[in-house]
Amino acid sequence: MKVGLFIPCYMDQFYPQxxxxxxKLLLKLGCDVEYPEGQTCCGxxxxxxxxxxxxxxxxxxxxxxxxxxxxxxxxxxxxxYHVRHHFDTLDQTxxxxxxxxxxxxxxxxxxxxxxxxxxxxxxxHKVGLHQSCHGLRGLHLATSSELVNKPxxxxxxxxxxxxxxxxxxxxxxxxECCGFGGTFSVKEPAISVKMGKDRIRDHxxxxxxxxxxxxxxxxxxxxxxxxxxxxxxxxxxxxxxxxSDEI
Amino acid sequence: MMPHAQKAAIFNKDEARTDWHDASLWMVRKKRDFxxxxxxxxxxxxxFASDIKMHTLSKLDDYLEAFEKAAIQNxxxxxxxxxxxxxxxxxxxxxNKHQAKKMVKSKSMLxxxxxxxxxxxxxxxxxxxxDLGERIIQMxxxxxxxxxxxxxxxxxxEIGELFHRELHTEKGATDPQYLTEAARHHLxxxxxxxxxxxxxxxxxxxxxxxxxxxxxxxxxxxxxxxxPVQIHSMGIEKLIPRRSDLAVFTxxxxxxxxxxxxxxxxxxxxxxxxxxxxxxxxxxxGRTEQLGKxxxxxxxxxxxxxxxxxxxxxxxxxxxxxxxxxxxxPIGSILTPGIDLKKHGQLPFASTLCGSCTDVCPVxxxxxxxxxxxxxxxxxxxxxxxGNKTMxxxxxxxxxxxxxxxxxxxxxxxLLRLFPGKERFLSFTVWTKDRDLPKAPxxxxxxxxxxxxxxxx
Ligand code: SF4
Numbered sequence: 001m002k003v004g005l006f007i008p009c010y011m012d013q014f015y016p017q018x019x020x021x022x023x024k025l026l027l028k029l030g031c032d033v034e035y036p037e038g039q040t041c042c043g044x045x046x047x048x049x050x051x052x053x054x055x056x057x058x059x060x061x062x063x064x065x066x067x068x069x070x071x072x073x074x075x076x077x078x079x080x081y082h083v084r085h086h087f088d089t090l091d092q093t094x095x096x097x098x099x100x101x102x103x104x105x106x107x108x109x110x111x112x113x114x115x116x117x118x119x120x121x122x123x124x125h126k127v128g129l130h131q132s133c134h135g136l137r138g139l140h141l142a143t144s145s146e147l148v149n150k151p152x153x154x155x156x157x158x159x160x161x162x163x164x165x166x167x168x169x170x171x172x173x174x175x176e177c178c179g180f181g182g183t184f185s186v187k188e189p190a191i192s193v194k195m196g197k198d199r200i201r202d203h204x205x206x207x208x209x210x211x212x213x214x215x216x217x218x219x220x221x222x223x224x225x226x227x228x229x230x231x232x233x234x235x236x237x238x239x240x241x242x243x244s245d246e247i
Numbered sequence: 248m249m250p251h252a253q254k255a256a257i258f259n260k261d262e263a264r265t266d267w268h269d270a271s272l273w274m275v276r277k278k279r280d281f282x283x284x285x286x287x288x289x290x291x292x293x294x295f296a297s298d299i300k301m302h303t304l305s306k307l308d309d310y311l312e313a314f315e316k317a318a319i320q321n322x323x324x325x326x327x328x329x330x331x332x333x334x335x336x337x338x339x340x341x342x343n344k345h346q347a348k349k350m351v352k353s354k355s356m357l358x359x360x361x362x363x364x365x366x367x368x369x370x371x372x373x374x375x376x377x378d379l380g381e382r383i384i385q386m387x388x389x390x391x392x393x394x395x396x397x398x399x400x401x402x403x404x405e406i407g408e409l410f411h412r413e414l415h416t417e418k419g420a421t422d423p424q425y426l427t428e429a430a431r432h433h434l435x436x437x438x439x440x441x442x443x444x445x446x447x448x449x450x451x452x453x454x455x456x457x458x459x460x461x462x463x464x465x466x467x468x469x470x471x472x473x474x475p476v477q478i479h480s481m482g483i484e485k486l487i488p489r490r491s492d493l494a495v496f497t498x499x500x501x502x503x504x505x506x507x508x509x510x511x512x513x514x515x516x517x518x519x520x521x522x523x524x525x526x527x528x529x530x531x532x533g534r535t536e537q538l539g540k541x542x543x544x545x546x547x548x549x550x551x552x553x554x555x556x557x558x559x560x561x562x563x564x565x566x567x568x569x570x571x572x573x574x575x576x577p578i579g580s581i582l583t584p585g586i587d588l589k590k591h592g593q594l595p596f597a598s599t600l601c602g603s604c605t606d607v608c609p610v611x612x613x614x615x616x617x618x619x620x621x622x623x624x625x626x627x628x629x630x631x632x633x634g635n636k637t638m639x640x641x642x643x644x645x646x647x648x649x650x651x652x653x654x655x656x657x658x659x660x661x662l663l664r665l666f667p668g669k670e671r672f673l674s675f676t677v678w679t680k681d682r683d684l685p686k687a688p689x690x691x692x693x694x695x696x697x698x699x700x701x702x703x704x
Contacts, residue, residue, distance in 0.1 A: 012692045013660045014685040019692035035696050038649040048600065048619065050626035061649075086619075137602035137615075145280065146558065146606035148289035173273070177560050181599025186677045187632075188597060190256035191564050193681040194265065195599075224682030 003033040004069035006062075006103070008076045008216070009041045015216050018237035022075040022106055025243040029114055033073075039065045044082040049183040052089060059087055067095040071113060072103040075239045077135020077214045080105045085138060105139055106239055107155045107214055117162075123244045124165030128208030129156055130199065130222070131175040132215035141214065145175050156214055159242055166241065169206035176202075180221035196225045203233065210234045212241055248571055248590060251597040255565035269563040271399060276557045278506025279607070286498070296495050297611040300548035303453075303486050304538060310453040310486045311529065317456025321518050323525040330532045331361035337528050338363060338445065338478060342372055345476055345524075347442035353377045353467035354460060355447030356394050356551060357480045357530060360573045375437045377466040379430055386413050392567030394574055395504045395553035400566050434466065444470030446516075448481035449550070450496060451527075454489045457517035458527060461500060461510040468514050475523040479516060483529050484538075484547040496550060499609035503552040533586045542620045546581045548610040555604035555614060561597055570594060577604035581617040584625070592630045595621035653693065660687045 003026060007019045026033040042062055043055030062083065066072045074080050083103040090096050110116050131154070135141040142154030160166055179185070179195025186192075200222055203211050211233060213219050219235040226233055259265050283289045303310055315325045328334035334357075342350060350367070352358060352374055364374045364385070376385040380397040383406055384390065391397030398406070403421045410416040416429045446467040450459040458479045460467050471477045487493060501507040519525035538544055556562045556576035567575035572583045572591060580594035595618045604614040625632050678684065690698075 007692050009656060010685075013656045014687060016688050016690065016692035016695055020695060023696070035693075037693060037697065040649055048622070050596075050622035050632065052623050053627070133599065133601035133603075137606055144603070144606045146603060148283050148286065150287075177599050177601035177603065179560065179599060181601070183596065184599045188252045188255060188561070189677045189680060190252065190259040191561050192599075194259055194262075194564050195560050196682075198269070220685055221682065223685065224678070227683040228681060 001032060001070045002068070003031045003109075004066045004072045005033055005035045006039060006042070006066065006072055006074040006076075006079065007035065008074065008079050010220065011075070011216050014220065015237065018075060018216055018239055021237065021243040022073075022239040025106075025239055026073065028120070028243070029110070029116065031114075034069075036065045042079040042082050044079060044086075045182055047082070047086060048181075052086070056090070059090055063087075063090070063095050063099045066099050066103070070102065071109060072099065073106055073109045074103065075106045075214070075237060076216065077105045077107075077132050077139050077141060078217060080108075081134040081138035105135055105141065105214060107135075107141055107159055108139065110159060110242075111155050119159070119162040119242055121162065121242050121244050122164040123241045125209045126167045126169055126207050127160065127241070128169050128171060128203035128206060128211045129160065130178060130203070130211055130213040130218055131156065132213050132218045133175075133177050135214045136175055142175070145173075156238060159238070160212075163241055163244070169203065169208045171202050171206060173199075173202055178218040178222055180218050182217070185221055192221070193225060196222050197229075200226060200231060200233065204231060208233060210236050212236050212238050214238050250593055251565070251569050251571075252593075254569035254571075255561070255597075258565050258569055265564055267402070268400065268566060272557045272563045275396070275505060276554075276607075279503055279554060279557065280506075282502040282506040282508065286502070292495060292499055293609055293611050296499055296550075296609060297545075297548060299487060299492050299495060300610055301545065303488055304484065304544065304547055307483065307486065307538065310488060311483060314451055314453040314456055314486055315529070317454065318527055319456070321456050321525075323456065323519065323527050326526060326528045328528055328530045328532070331530075334358075334361045334480065334528055334530050334532070335363050335366040337526075338480075339367065339370055339372070341476065341478060341524075341526055342367070342443055345442055347372070347476070349373045349375070349437070349441040350443045350445055351375045351377045351438060351441040351466075351470040351474065352445045353381070353447070353470055354462055355445065355480055356391075356573060357447055357482050357532075358445065359391060360532065361480075361530070363480075375434070375441065377434055377438070377470055378462070378464055379427060379466075382430060382434065383409065390568070390573070392575065393553060393556055394551050400568065438469055438473050441470070441474050443476040443478065444474040445478040445480060446471060448479050448485050448527075449500070450493055451481050451486045452488075452490050452493065453486050455517065457490075457515050459493060460514045460516065461497070461512065462514070463505075463507075463511045465512050468512060471514075471516065472520075475520065476526070477516065477519070477523065478526045478528065480528045480530060483531055483534050484549075500550055500552050503554040503607070503609040537582070537585045540585065543581060543585060543617055545612055546578065546614075546617060548612055549578050549582075550610055552609055554607045554609065558603045558607045559598075560601065560603070561599070565597075570597070577614045577618070578612070581612075581614055581621060584621045588625065588628055589630065592621075592625040592628070593632045595619075595625060596632050656691065660691065 043058040046055040143149045143152035178199045179192040223235045326337045376382045383398040392400040407421045448458040449461045501510045562576040572579045583591035600615045602615040
């Protein structure tokens with residue numbers, strides 16, 4: 001089984017440690033994983049800003065880059081959602097169909113394909129879990145709080161429960177949006193920042209030392225506010241926790 | 248028209264008030280969560296309701312004709328209004344026919360949409376909104392900020408102040424019971440002197456030709472019962488085929504709206520009173536056009552429960568007035584661009600596409616997908632919200648080219664490393680007004696990967 005690793009553009013540049021953790025974790029779990037160096041962007045930033053037509057080129061490039069892999073794994077529910085859901089505007093060739101079907105978020109890949117039930121990970125900290133929206137409501141990585149599906153499931157919870165020493169805090173609002181929203185964060189800065197502040201407050205007031213999520217973009221936005229306001233709380237991608245062996 | 252972002256920024260200046268507004272609506276959302284969690288078949292009901300609505304919309308012409316026929320048989324007078332103007336003219340002609348100078352009105356977002364009050368006031372007709380929330384904002388001369396809770400943006404102290412001014416209640420009184428009582432007395436007098444009553448319609452039943460109005464205060468019924476002439480203004484998408492379908496919707500509506508199992512009153516109006524008149528006005532006003540757009544057709548399933556507003560993290564933090572539309576919030580942002588793209592084209596961008604609206608919607612409208620699709624249309628129309636088209640296509644080509652892409656990313660990161668006092672240096676950018684930029688690492692993942700691949704060789 002050959003796995004192609006997709007790393008979102010901003011992670012490549014600003015959060016290499018989260019990408020490295022993803023890569024190492026996959027290696028650790030015995031995957032034959034490769035990072036195709038010609039990769040660019042899934043096209044989401046432009047498309048969400050209303051310019052789907054302009055992102056066609058990057059869609060096609062993504063397909064060319066990744067069609068040869070059995071699975072395409074990305075540490076980002078948001079990019080994965082974009083590939084799976086919004087590549088429907090391309091001609092549905094075999095390659096496009098395959099890439100759409102086989103592109104998975106890291107957490108789905110671990111649980112649904114590798115079917116892991118334990119991890120050699122240790123992270124003795126109080127952690128707040130932020131459910132990134134595209135993973136949550138787009139990929140159904142968890143049952144959103146709006147739905148009445150019982151029993152409620154959450155892939156991120158399941159994975160974090162495998163980590164030794166980790167305590168999850170209970171939030172007042174377990175899946176409210178952080179306010180990033182790509183283009184939204186600069187089009188509507190007032191609400192975007194306010195939403196972020198409110199999320200941070202929820203985590204911080206419950207004693208979380210660290211906020212984690214499946215999408216680094218949410219965390220980048222939250223980190224920007226945390227840093228500006230000097231709040232003693234950190235952000236960390238879930239891959240870093242799952243790959244952690246901190247003593 | 249002021250952009251939504253700007254209105255939202257003004258709203259957010261008073262952070263305590265923003266928190267209060269957010270918390271009030273979140274409480275409604277939580278009540279809804281509790282109410283729906285009691286119904287194990289909730290998701291099935293949503294699916295069922297969605298199917299009924301989609302079916303009805305697919306044969307809307309047939310069902311409208313069936314409805315009209317049944318209503319006429321019941322003794323009602325049925326009118327067809329292509330747009331707001333025709334609707335208002337019809338209402339005025341009914342009032343004139345009866346030489347009525349006073350009309351009580353309740354529970355009608357449609358007449359808000361048609362700006363009926365302003366129109367009738369020009370013709371010297373007094374319109375009294377009889378629902379308490381609607382009455383409050385009418386006294387203030389403000390539009391509703393929410394479709395179910397029209398005065399949710401006001402604090403009880405502000406309402407006390409208003410009532411003191413208008414209804415001479417005690418100064419400083421804030422007790423909701425006392426204020427409601429005062430409003431009731433004031434309204435009673437109006438009820439007795441009005442000659443015509445108008446209500447909105449929650450559901451029109453094609454099979455029986457009756458209209459169903461769901462309320463908590465009963466003022467809509469009171470108006471209809473006390474006046475000889477009743478008018479029901481109804482959007483053409485309000486139809487459902489049979490009376491037996493109604494139960495699916497009454498189970499969904501109040502739970503989604505306020506967390507009640509059912510509204511206090513579910514009133515069926517079918518026949519005129521003896522010696523009275525019953526008018527039903529079927530209003531299009533852009534609905535058939537929306538019906539003709541396959542991507543947006545399903546927005547007409549909306550039963551106006553308001554749940555998408557209560558759940559929307561943006562609505563809760565910007566208030567209904569920031570949208571400058573009759574229907575604010577997520578559903579308004581997919582309904583109104585179809586009416587006036589230039590004016591409302593910015594609204595699909597007032598969203599993070601978090602999808603909470605879609606999951607909360609009792610009739611399963613894929614609201615956030617439609618917001619995304621409207622963004623594409625706004626862009627194709629060349630409106631500024633979607634950015635400069637040429638720039639975007641250059642960017643698009645760049646993103647498809649590995650070498651361009653990598654150079655661009657590296658330049659960005661290195662710039663940030665070169666200027667560590669970046670907040671100040673870049674403080675003119677929107678991002679950094681209240682947020683820091685990420686700390687730029689020495690090497691990118693790509694660089695790290697290339698190095699370790701080489702080391703491995
Ligand atoms: S779109 Fe759905 S949630 Fe929003 S008001 Fe309409 S029915 Fe309710």
